[in-house]
Amino acid sequence: MGPKKAAEIFLKKNPDANNFKVHIHGSLALTGKGHMTDVAILDTLGERGEIIWHPKERLPLHPNGMLFEAFDKNSKLVDSWEVYSIGGGELMDKDNEVIPKKVFPHTTMADILQHLKDEGGTFWEYVYRNDDDDLEAYLWEVWEAMKEAIERGLNTEGTLPGGLKLLRKAPSYFFKARMQNQFVQDDSYLFAFALAVSEENSAGNIVVTAPTCGSAGILPAVLYLFYKEKEVTEDFIIRALATAGLIGNIVKKNASISGAEVGCQGEVGVASAMAAAAATQIAGGTIHQIEYAASSAQEHHLGLTCDPVAGLVQIPCIERNAFGAQRAIDSALYAINSDGRHFLMFDQVVEAMKQTGKDMPSLYKETALGGLAKVYEDGKGSMSK
Secondary structure, eight states, X not given: XXXXXXXHHHHHHOTTOSEEEEEXXXXXXHSTTTTTHHHHHHHHHGGGEEEEEETTOOOTTOSSEEEEEEEOTTOOEXXXXXXXEEXXXXXXXXXXXXXXXXXXXXXXXXXXXXXXXXXXXXXXXXXXXXXXXXXXXXXXXXXHHHHHHHHHHHTOOSBOSSTTOOBOOHHHHHHHHHHSOHHHHHHHHHHHHHHHHHHHHHTTOOOOOSSOSTTTTHHHHHHHHHHHHSOOOHHHHHHHHHHHHHHHHHHHHHSOOOHHHHOGGGTHHHHHHHHHHHHHHHTTOXXXXXXXXXXXXXXXXXXXXXXXXXXXXXXXXXXXXXXXXXXXXXXXXXXXXXXXXXXXXXXXXXXXHHHHHHHSOGGGBSSSSSHHHHHHHHHHHHHTO
C-alpha cells in the first residue's frame, strides 16, 4: 500500500514525465517481489515505470526506502523523491519525522486512563470525542471491508500466487468448524476467519490494514466471531473497532508497526493486542481489563521475528494470523477473569517491544534472510543435491 501510494503521489506531481525509475532499497527490496511491491508501483506508473532493486543498500531513515526519479524525453532527471514505507500504508520523507503524527491529545495509555478517570467514559467514547465527525461512517466502511474479505476468503478455493504453491485453507477450516462440537467450534471458526482474510491479502485482494496487511486477519476474525457466532450487534462491533484503533495508534506513536523495523511483534503482536482490547470491550470489560488484555496479548508476542519464507506473506504469516486471533481471545478471557490490576502496564510493554525491535538483528526483520526463511532456502539446497 505504501509504495503504491508513493507512486500515485509522484505521478501526480510529474504527469508529463517521459519515464520513471524507482529504486527499491533494503528490506523492501529483499521482500518486495513477495509483497508485490513492484506490481503495485508499475500498476500506477504503467509502461513508463522501471523498478531497480537494491537489496544490499539501505537508505538512511528506515529499512523500507524508495527513491523515485522522473526523466524528460532527453533522459534528463527532472524530479526525485526519497520516501519510506513505514507500515500500514503510511509514508514519510525527510520533511516528515519518523514519529507518526499526533492523532489524539494524549499519547500514552497511562495518560488516557488518567483522563478517563478524571472526565469519565470509556475508550471508544474517548476516540469519538477526539476524532473527526465522520469517524463513525468511516468505521462502518472499514467493518464492511472486513466482512467482505472474510466472506470472499471463505468461499474461494485454489492455490495462492507465488512460488510456494500454497493452497488456501479457509474454506476447509470453515466447513470442519461447522461439523464440530461447541467445545472446539469457536477456535475453529476463529482460525477459518483469520485464514480467510490473510489468504485474501496474499492473493492481492482488498483487506483492511489492522494495523498492517500482513496482520490483517486477526482483528476481523475476532470481531466476526462475535458478530456471527455470538450475535453481537454491529453497533458494538463499531465501538470495538474504535478502541482497537486507539490501541494501534498508541503503539504506532510510541514504537512501530513495521515488520522491517521491529519484526512481527509490531504486526501480529500489535494486531493481537488491538483484537484483545476489542474483544474485552464487547464482553463488558472495564477500561482496566481492556488495558490488561491489550498488554497481555502484546507481551506474549515480544521478540516475534519477521522471517517470511521466499519473501512471501504466506509462511509463517498466514498461520500467525490464526494464532494471533486465538491469543487475542485468550488474553481477553484472562483479563476479564481478573480485576484489571497487573504488574507491567501497556506502555511498558510497548517500550519493551520497541527496544526488542532495536536489538533484533536485521536478519529477522522482514528481510527473508534469517529464521524460517533461511531454513527453507537451506532445505531447498540440500534437497536438490
